[in-house]
Amino acid sequence: MEEYALSFWIYMGVMSVFVGGAMKKILASHISAVPTLVVWLGLLVLLERLCTLCLPAVLGLAVLCAGCGLITRKGSAAQTLPTEGKAVFITGCDSGFGKAAALHLDALGFEVFASVLDLSGAGAVELQHACSSRLTLIQMDITKPQEVQQALRCTVDKLGRRGLWGLVNNAGICVNFGDAELSLTSNYRGCMEVNFFGTLDVTKTFLPVVRQAKGRIVTVSSPSGEQPFPCLAAYGASKAALNLFINTLRHELEPWGVKVSTILPASYKTGQSSNLEYWEKQHQHLVQNLSPSLLEEYGEEYLLETKELFKAHARKANEDFSPVINAIAHSLLSTQPSTRYYAGHGMGLMYFIYSYLPTSVSDRFLKRLFVRKKVLPRALQKQNNNNNQIQK
């Protein structure tokens, strides 16, 4: 009887440690910890069976101590590093997350190298006026290797013998518009050229100075690189390639002391995505370049609805970039940065649905989240009309 009582108390002790750890995750990151809770509770049930069935009391006690040590060490170790003397290079600072990150990191005390496409553009001018004298503005198109090399030379000239603490890969575009079959090959290439090959070149070019500082690489990607968002195949494919490259780099750079993080933002009202004129131009470009057969099979009405759905989504996107900017700052300054940051409300739920519920449920969730089409392709409308005629 005593043996049973001791096993019972060990089991209760282990439960409180694991459930407490999972609840802490829930409080710290809202719903995104739901997957964690599911896993922890599964482990707990397994452990309960072990404790009850085959662990002698002494070993059970050792498990309890190990569990407590694990939770407390992990929980209390993370601290924030000082920004003093740390330099960070950010791509795509003309607008959106890049410009906001440059402003915030400058205010935190970093020496910011903000690269822009247009040194005389509104974004660059705003940064010049709003930031401290530590800011350096650099013109760089990430798809032009000679401009990337020049940007490195300019950065190293200013860093002297110091390494570069942080590289923030932010620059990116969404060229594609519409269903995977309808997206032009030039859309796929356009997204891949900037989002994958451009970021690849910048990362490889700046890696030696980041390794020298045992610093950080932070990449702004997208959930569309991991989940099949409708109408985003070209953009998502480029982000998928980027995610795999960055994730491979993450564990290969561990021996060098370089920490690698990926930021996965929800939907925000930034420069390009909120530019309704941009989506009009994308629509016109598609109609003018789509093959006559596809245009006939899908019909202009179908393409028009897609454009309106993109514009409607852009109107209701989030204007508060702080979840993304705070994630970038945390990934640069925490002694224990996360490998992935879900930057925006509801992202954890989106990933929980995608990870644990049937594909039909997650497919429907993504459609409701982004583009809920009502118009069928013209060819399907004709098929349905013919079937209805036959049934009459």
Ligand SMILES: NC(=O)c1ccc[n+]([C@@H]2O[C@H](COP(=O)([O-])OP(=O)(O)OC[C@H]3O[C@@H](n4cnc5c(N)ncnc54)[C@H](O)[C@@H]3O)[C@@H](O)[C@H]2O)c1
């Ligand atoms: N806005 C969102 O909802 C959202 C969601 C998920 C991921 N993202 C990603 O966030 C990143 C930043 O985009 P944003 O939303 O701030 O949009 P944005 O259009 O405001 O910013 C994109 C930046 O990239 C720059 N850029 C584009 N092509 C470039 C090139 N060839 N060389 C150098 N710079 C270039 C632009 O000048 C701009 O400064 C992108 O990688 C985007 O894919 C955005």
Ligand SMILES: C[C@]12C[C@H](O)[C@H]3[C@@H](CCC4=CC(=O)CC[C@@]43C)[C@@H]1CC[C@@H]2C(=O)CO
């Ligand atoms: C791709 C975009 C950024 C982002 O990736 C969005 C996507 C719309 C669907 C969507 C919903 C999310 O909750 C995660 C991000 C995301 C999948 C956006 C449409 C235009 C926008 C951009 O143009 C970014 O440059």
